[in-house]
Amino acid sequence: xxxxxxxxxxxxxxxxxxxxxxxxxxxxxxxxxxxxxxxxxxxxxxxxxxxxxxxxxxxxxxxxxxxxxxxxxxxxxxxxxxxxxxxxxxxxxxxxxxxxxxxxxxxxxxxxxx
Amino acid sequence: xxxxxxxxxxxxxxxxxxxxxxxxxxxxxxxxxxxxxxxxxxxxxxxxxxxxxxxxxxxxxxxxxxxxxxxxxxxxxxxxxxxxxxxxxxxxxxxxxxxxxxxxxxxxxxxxxx
Numbered sequence: 001x002x003x004x005x006x007x008x009x010x011x012x013x014x015x016x017x018x019x020x021x022x023x024x025x026x027x028x029x030x031x032x033x034x035x036x037x038x039x040x041x042x043x044x045x046x047x048x049x050x051x052x053x054x055x056x057x058x059x060x061x062x063x064x065x066x067x068x069x070x071x072x073x074x075x076x077x078x079x080x081x082x083x084x085x086x087x088x089x090x091x092x093x094x095x096x097x098x099x100x101x102x103x104x105x106x107x108x109x110x111x112x113x114x
Numbered sequence: 115x116x117x118x119x120x121x122x123x124x125x126x127x128x129x130x131x132x133x134x135x136x137x138x139x140x141x142x143x144x145x146x147x148x149x150x151x152x153x154x155x156x157x158x159x160x161x162x163x164x165x166x167x168x169x170x171x172x173x174x175x176x177x178x179x180x181x182x183x184x185x186x187x188x189x190x191x192x193x194x195x196x197x198x199x200x201x202x203x204x205x206x207x208x209x210x211x212x213x214x215x216x217x218x219x220x221x222x223x224x225x226x227x228x
Contacts, residue, residue, distance in 0.1 A: 032215050034215075034216065034217070038155075042221070043204065043219040043220060043221050043222055044157065044204070044219050045219070046216050046217070046218075049215075049216065087155055089157060093215065101147055101159040101162045101170055102159070102217055103159070104156070104157040104158070106154075106155075106156055107155045107156070107157075
């Protein structure tokens with residue numbers, strides 16, 4: 001099955017700096033890569049996603065890049081703010097007929113210092 | 115007008131008991147999931163149902179049994195609870211087809227087995 005690795009496990013940045021989180025996946029058939037943000041005690045919520053036919057996607061301060069050849073994708077947050085502090089999860093999903101659930105990375109705890 | 119709702123939010127019970135967690139979605143999705151999030155925040159798929167049919171049954175003890183009475187509901191029943199079952203259980207739902215694949219999560223059920 002799919003295996004998703006995520007780095008780093010913790011990341012501390014100063015407010016206003018950029019943050020980058022990286023993930024690799026194992027199954028070249030995976031074609032959908034979402035990123036979820038989970039605040040303390042809350043549910044994971046989608047912040048951005050990218051499909052395998054796109055190399056980059058941007059939404060205000062958040063961008064995601066995908067390198068299909070290398071099988072890795074990254075989340076970039078610019079001008080970080082204290083409210084960006086949370087756990088971020090990358091995930092991958094395949095097109096297989098019977099396997100549509102997301103496989104998640106292990107999470108990155110982002111701390112933005114004011 | 116909550117999209118994916120789970121009950122209860124908190125569940126404290128003794129070892130050996132049987133308990134159920136309920137999940138309902140009003141998004142018109144045809145696929146529902148149960149994920150387990152352990153103390154280290156790992157999010158792992160347990161079950162996936164598409165149109166009331168079990169699609170994924172990961173390596174989960176058979177003490178866990180999902181039940182989908184209709185497309186909008188997916189309940190999780192756990193028999194003979196063990197200490198190691200303590201975790202946060204998230205229900206989620208999505209569309210099966212690729213066009214709109216965002217998975218929406220419920221608020222989670224924090225299960226504590228004492």
